[in-house]
Amino acid sequence: MATRIPEEVINQVRTAVNITDVVSEYVQLHKQGRNLFGKCPWHDERTPSFSVNEQKQIFHCFSCGRGGNVFQFLIEMKNLSFPEAVLEVAKIAHIDIDQQYLEGANTSKPVSEHAALYDLYTEAAKLYHHMLMNTSAGQEALDYLHQRGLSDETLDLFHLGYAPKESLLLPFFQERGIDYQLLRQSELFVENEDGSLRDRFVNRVLFTIRNSNGQVIAFSGRSLAHDEQAKYINSPESVLFNKSQELFNFDLAKNPVKRSKDIILFEGFMDVIAAFSAGVQNGVASMGTSLTVEQVQKISRIANQVLIAYDGDHAGQAATKRAIDLITQVAPALKIQIINLPDGLDPDEYLRKFGETEFTNALTHGLETPVTFAMRYLKQGRNLANEAEKLAYLDEVLKILATVDNPLERDLQVNQLATEFNVGAASLNEQLSYLIKQTPQDNQARDGKRTRQQAAILPEPQLKVRSRTERAERTLLMWMLHDWHVWQEVTSISDFHFTKLEYETLFLLAQGYWSTHNQYDLGLFLDYLNDNNLARALTDLENDVMISQPSLPAVKQLVDQIMNVTPLADQIKHKMQQISEAQQLGNNELLVTLTNEYIILLRQHHAQQ
Numbered sequence: 001m002a003t004r005i006p007e008e009v010i011n012q013v014r015t016a017v018n019i020t021d022v023v024s025e026y027v028q029l030h031k032q033g034r035n036l037f038g039k040c041p042w043h044d045e046r047t048p049s050f051s052v053n054e055q056k057q058i059f060h061c062f063s064c065g066r067g068g069n070v071f072q073f074l075i076e077m078k079n080l081s082f083p084e085a086v087l088e089v090a091k092i093a094h095i096d097i098d099q100q101y102l103e104g105a106n107t108s109k110p111v112s113e114h115a116a117l118y119d120l121y122t123e124a125a126k127l128y129h130h131m132l133m134n135t136s137a138g139q140e141a142l143d144y145l146h147q148r149g150l151s152d153e154t155l156d157l158f159h160l161g162y163a164p165k166e167s168l169l170l171p172f173f174q175e176r177g178i179d180y181q182l183l184r185q186s187e188l189f190v191e192n193e194d195g196s197l198r199d200r201f202v203n204r205v206l207f208t209i210r211n212s213n214g215q216v217i218a219f220s221g222r223s224l225a226h227d228e229q230a231k232y233i234n235s236p237e238s239v240l241f242n243k244s245q246e247l248f249n250f251d252l253a254k255n256p257v258k259r260s261k262d263i264i265l266f267e268g269f270m271d272v273i274a275a276f277s278a279g280v281q282n283g284v285a286s287m288g289t290s291l292t293v294e295q296v297q298k299i300s301r302i303a304n305q306v307l308i309a310y311d312g313d314h315a316g317q318a319a320t321k322r323a324i325d326l327i328t329q330v331a332p333a334l335k336i337q338i339i340n341l342p343d344g345l346d347p348d349e350y351l352r353k354f355g356e357t358e359f360t361n362a363l364t365h366g367l368e369t370p371v372t373f374a375m376r377y378l379k380q381g382r383n384l385a386n387e388a389e390k391l392a393y394l395d396e397v398l399k400i401l402a403t404v405d406n407p408l409e410r411d412l413q414v415n416q417l418a419t420e421f422n423v424g425a426a427s428l429n430e431q432l433s434y435l436i437k438q439t440p441q442d443n444q445a446r447d448g449k450r451t452r453q454q455a456a457i458l459p460e461p462q463l464k465v466r467s468r469t470e471r472a473e474r475t476l477l478m479w480m481l482h483d484w485h486v487w488q489e490v491t492s493i494s495d496f497h498f499t500k501l502e503y504e505t506l507f508l509l510a511q512g513y514w515s516t517h518n519q520y521d522l523g524l525f526l527d528y529l530n531d532n533n534l535a536r537a538l539t540d541l542e543n544d545v546m547i548s549q550p551s552l553p554a555v556k557q558l559v560d561q562i563m564n565v566t567p568l569a570d571q572i573k574h575k576m577q578q579i580s581e582a583q584q585l586g587n588n589e590l591l592v593t594l595t596n597e598y599i600i601l602l603r604q605h606h607a608q609q
């Protein structure tokens with residue numbers, strides 16, 4: 001498979017059939033109310049829990065959770081890959097896909113569509129760089145960067161710049177007769193109330209953001225003033241700049257990464273630049289906020305291993321944990337190691353303090369696996385002298401160990417835990433093998449290659465008792481997808497995120513979806529997700545959540561519930577009580593469940609701090 005099947009073709013194929021006709025080949029369906037019901041083809045059951053929603057063109061099993069559109073049905077039913085499923089449906093619909101596929105590949109648009117905007121950014125970057133390097137206005141900024149250890153050569157290479165206190169770009173471009181609409185569209189300016197424009201960046205050191213081809217597409221400005229204004233401001237998204245898809249320095253890093261297959265993920269632009277000038281050329285950074293699904297996908301296309309080198313402070317460590325979780329979910333084949341710099345220093349600080357040799361040493365030695373990182377991270381904020389907390393800690397660590405394939409690594413860690421906490425290795429091993437049996441083999445399910453035999457022994461799902469916050473998240477996510485106003489309202493809240501990883505992942509992917517689509521279409525979005533587990537989650541939401549006309553106060557209420565109301569500290573306290581009760585009762589199964597819930601609460605709590 002050299003290239004992907006174009007989305008229009010996939011959409012045409014999917015809409016050419018009725019999912020009911022395809023499913024009926026495998027399942028006897030009976031009409032009941034608006035939906036069709038039948039016995040799930042993947043497991044034995046007496047009462048039907050499998051349904052087809054013809055209006056939405058999706059299937060869903062309330063019992064095993066499988067769900068999706070016609071493609072996911074065939075992927076699960078016949079062990080097909082996604083392209084194979086598309087071809088299969090095309091056959092049913094008598095669509096000659098190969099021919100169209102070739103045509104689609106030949107008519108790809110030239111990339112120069114936004115040439116005028118690219119030119120504008122190139123000019124702006126040159127001008128800002130000139131201000132920094134050659135003018136007295138830029139002297140303070142230049143001194144600052146020199147102080148941070150950057151040479152002129154590095155400043156040239158990364159096109160660092162300075163935006164002066166006075167208007168610079170506007171008169172420059174107006175003098176050249178650049179079209180007003182183009183200037184407006186560029187996002188290099190802020191619009192005044194009367195519709196006139198002014199420079200967006202004023203008195204700031206500017207980091208130039210380039211796309212994968214090295215074209216300038218945005219700036220990030222660091223304030224030089226010592227007052228209360230924002231330390232960093234970034235270009236807003238524009239037709240050139242989609243921040244969830246870009247990685248700082250990806251253009252310069254990609255060739256070194258292709259050679260070594262390693263990529264280093266830093267937290268700040270300064271870290272990337274400092275490392276680069278110290279000879280470490282495979283570093284990138286995400287755009288200010290946390291790592292996104294698209295960025296992980298981008299990385300996984302060229303690298304086999306990610307080294308995470310976030311800041312040593314608490315926020316950096318929490319971001320590391322989130323990055324590990326996200327990478328594991330999005331690109332399970334990608335190997336992860338964590339660079340743990342001594343003394344909680346940032347990479348940039350460390351480099352300045354200890355010099356290049358020490359720095360490159362630290363990047364290649366002292367690496368942690370996700371397991372050793374988690375063991376260290378989970379200790380934070382926990383009193384391990386307390387029996388219940390120690391137990392909760394051990395249980396969480398064992399749970400992570402249960403996902404490690406290598407028995408040797410598991411053994412090593414178990415012995416280390418036994419020594420460190422003065423507990424018997426045998427009892428730890430016993431608990432570990434119990435947990436291993438409980439851990440589903442997610443990776444097989446993810447690529448749709450699970451055999452029917454494996455599917456048949458899947459345990460029935462637990463009763464779905466959802467917390468108020470989870471119910472709020474489910475409703476809000478559905479409203480956001482179905483109603484553009486709700487989407488805009490919620491995405492304008494800084495720091496908004498879903499606490500449940502599944503919903504957060506759907507939310508992150510929806511951002512990518514919206515950047516290339518004008519409206520929410522369930523079938524299209526399911527194809528866009530291209531992941532069986534996410535398709536299941538979304539189908540479950542679509543079947544479960546009523547889409548009414550959301551009012552603004554109702555939206556605010558849900559956001560409030562998710563972000564503020566749930567008093568985590570109270571919940572954590574309550575959970576602790578339940579844990580010690582379960583301990584007294586000797587109910588191990590309950591203890592495991594409670595402990596897991598407890599850890600999730602703690603993580604959320606950490607993430608909020």
Ligand SMILES: [Zn+2]
Binds near residue numbers: 063
């Ligand atoms: Zn089922």
